[in-house]
Amino acid sequence: MADEMLRLEGVRKTFGGAEVLHGIDLTVRRGEVVAILGPSGSGKTTLLRCANFLERADAGVLELGGERYDLARATKREMAAVRRRTAFVFQNYNLFRNRTVLGNVTEGLVVARKMPKAQAEDIARRCLARVGMADRADAYPAQLSGGQQQRVAIARAMATDPEIIYFDEPTSALDPELTVEVLGSMRQLAEDGMTMLVVTHEMSFAKNVADRVVFMEDGAVVASAPAHEFFDHPANDRVRTFLNTIADR
Amino acid sequence: MSDRVAEILLDSFSKILIPGLTATIPLALISFAIALVIAIAVALVQYAKVPVLTQIARFYIWIVRGTPLLVQLYVVFYGLPDFGIVLDPFPTAIIVFSINTGAYSAETIRGALESVPAGQLEAGYCVGMSYMQIMRRILLPQALRAAFPPLSNELIALVKDTSLAANITVLEMLMATQQIVSRTYEALPLYLEVAAIYLLFSTVLTWLQGIGEKRLASFGMERG
Numbered sequence: 001m002a003d004e005m006l007r008l009e010g011v012r013k014t015f016g017g018a019e020v021l022h023g024i025d026l027t028v029r030r031g032e033v034v035a036i037l038g039p040s041g042s043g044k045t046t047l048l049r050c051a052n053f054l055e056r057a058d059a060g061v062l063e064l065g066g067e068r069y070d071l072a073r074a075t076k077r078e079m080a081a082v083r084r085r086t087a088f089v090f091q092n093y094n095l096f097r098n099r100t101v102l103g104n105v106t107e108g109l110v111v112a113r114k115m116p117k118a119q120a121e122d123i124a125r126r127c128l129a130r131v132g133m134a135d136r137a138d139a140y141p142a143q144l145s146g147g148q149q150q151r152v153a154i155a156r157a158m159a160t161d162p163e164i165i166y167f168d169e170p171t172s173a174l175d176p177e178l179t180v181e182v183l184g185s186m187r188q189l190a191e192d193g194m195t196m197l198v199v200t201h202e203m204s205f206a207k208n209v210a211d212r213v214v215f216m217e218d219g220a221v222v223a224s225a226p227a228h229e230f231f232d233h234p235a236n237d238r239v240r241t242f243l244n245t246i247a248d249r
Numbered sequence: 250m251s252d253r254v255a256e257i258l259l260d261s262f263s264k265i266l267i268p269g270l271t272a273t274i275p276l277a278l279i280s281f282a283i284a285l286v287i288a289i290a291v292a293l294v295q296y297a298k299v300p301v302l303t304q305i306a307r308f309y310i311w312i313v314r315g316t317p318l319l320v321q322l323y324v325v326f327y328g329l330p331d332f333g334i335v336l337d338p339f340p341t342a343i344i345v346f347s348i349n350t351g352a353y354s355a356e357t358i359r360g361a362l363e364s365v366p367a368g369q370l371e372a373g374y375c376v377g378m379s380y381m382q383i384m385r386r387i388l389l390p391q392a393l394r395a396a397f398p399p400l401s402n403e404l405i406a407l408v409k410d411t412s413l414a415a416n417i418t419v420l421e422m423l424m425a426t427q428q429i430v431s432r433t434y435e436a437l438p439l440y441l442e443v444a445a446i447y448l449l450f451s452t453v454l455t456w457l458q459g460i461g462e463k464r465l466a467s468f469g470m471e472r473g
Contacts, residue, residue, distance in 0.1 A: 052374075052375060053374075054371050054374070054375075079374075080377065080379065083374055083375055083376075083377050084377035086375075087375065087376070088371075088372075088375035090368060090371070090372065092368060094366075094368035094369060094371060094372035095372070096369065096372065096373070096387050097369065097391055098387065098390045098391050098394070099387075107373075107376060107378070107386070107387075108376025108377050108378065111378055111382050111386060112376055112377030112378045112379075112382070113377065156376065160376060160377065
């Protein structure tokens with residue numbers, strides 16, 4: 001399909017003899033926001049990490065913008081190529097602790113993409129402005145709140161103009177108020193047409209921002225549906241049980 | 250204190266201090282600089298788990314940490330001539346101190362590298378950087394910052410350990426003191442005097458360490 005941005009096929013991963021991903025298939029279209037929901041330990045984060053080679057899958061294929069990569073056997077060069085075309089936002093931000101806010105955003109441009117510093121800083125300042133962090137450009141990560149750090153991480157992800165951004169539970173480490181500001185930045189990114197694959201526990205985000213919801217359990221995709229349909233007409237009992245549990249909280 | 254002792258102390262002060270400035274300090278600083286290069290290389294090899302080189306690194310650390318520094322000095326200075334390798338005392342001391350401090354500092358730096366969260370490396374990969382770029386620009390600077398206090402310790406220890414070089418005829422502070430003692434027989438005041446000069450050197454280094462730590466703290470990173 002022409003508008004396919006990302007396709008994962010048959011992703012398998014075993015940790016210490018236990019298979020945590022049983023051959024996952026997943027597709028994300030260009031400009032689509034896909035939320036991956038599911039209970040803890042269902043393999044959501046592992047899937048995301050395999051898609052960016054942070055974990056080495058035992059089997060599976062990644063197709064990114066029409067180019068195919070073997071997840072189990074990709075070379076260093078191929079892994080670097082995939083990573084330059086994607087971006088990753090971590091649960092605990094992982095900002096470079098020895099770089100300022102500005103330096104965090106320019107690092108990937110200047111070092112990995114050999115962009116002139118002035119041009120990189122221009123882009124960085126624009127991205128920081130979009131997440132409301134332009135005035136803290138000279139601060140170090142340790143001087144920022146969790147929410148601020150995560151917004152900088154989002155700016156860092158945007159700056160490299162990726163074809164898709166992976167989000168790994170981006171708000172799980174945050175207080176409710178701080179969650180709101182991060183989700184705001186993500187919503188804006190979605191409205192700008194960014195392709196996003198988001199592992200999350202935020203039902204409101206999945207419901208209101210995501211185009212499609214993928215539900216995972218025990219290393220398998222149990223349901224995949226447009227967001228409104230997923231919530232309004234649960235595909236099966238397992239999804240219904242999950243939604244009820246969430247609703248009871 | 251008798252006038253005679255006071256006079257000896259006064260007279261000997263510059264005779265001890267000058268070898269301190271021309272031998273003890275250069276010996277310590279040059280050795281420490283070389284030791285740091287060795288230590289970073291040995292730490293990186295182990296951190297990256299490079300096969301064979303890691304085993305060589307562990308062997309090196311095992312030997313150096315498991316044998317006395319004085320014995321190492323003797324082996325190189327009195328032992329190597331049997332193989333036709335004859336070195337002057339000062340270069341011998343530099344080589345042995347570098348290798349010795351390099352082994353200890355390698356463990357310090359390796360520990361500091363391993364204390365940098367794995368997420369820093371992952372974040373570097375995800376913005377497209379190579380392992381070497383991440384190591385040089387992200388991991389190593391953070392590790393060296395964490396290693397700064399223990400490395401300062403090692404430098405101060407090295408300044409005092411240079412006194413062992415007197416045993417292989419390097420004319421440093423302790424040797425200079427011993428020569429004066431053998432002439433004047435005033436052991437206690439003179440050894441206390443040289444001790445005070447070592448203390449002075451260590452105090453200056455401790456003070457410099459404080460300044461260095463303040464500088465590094467201005468990166469706004471949490472201490473620890």
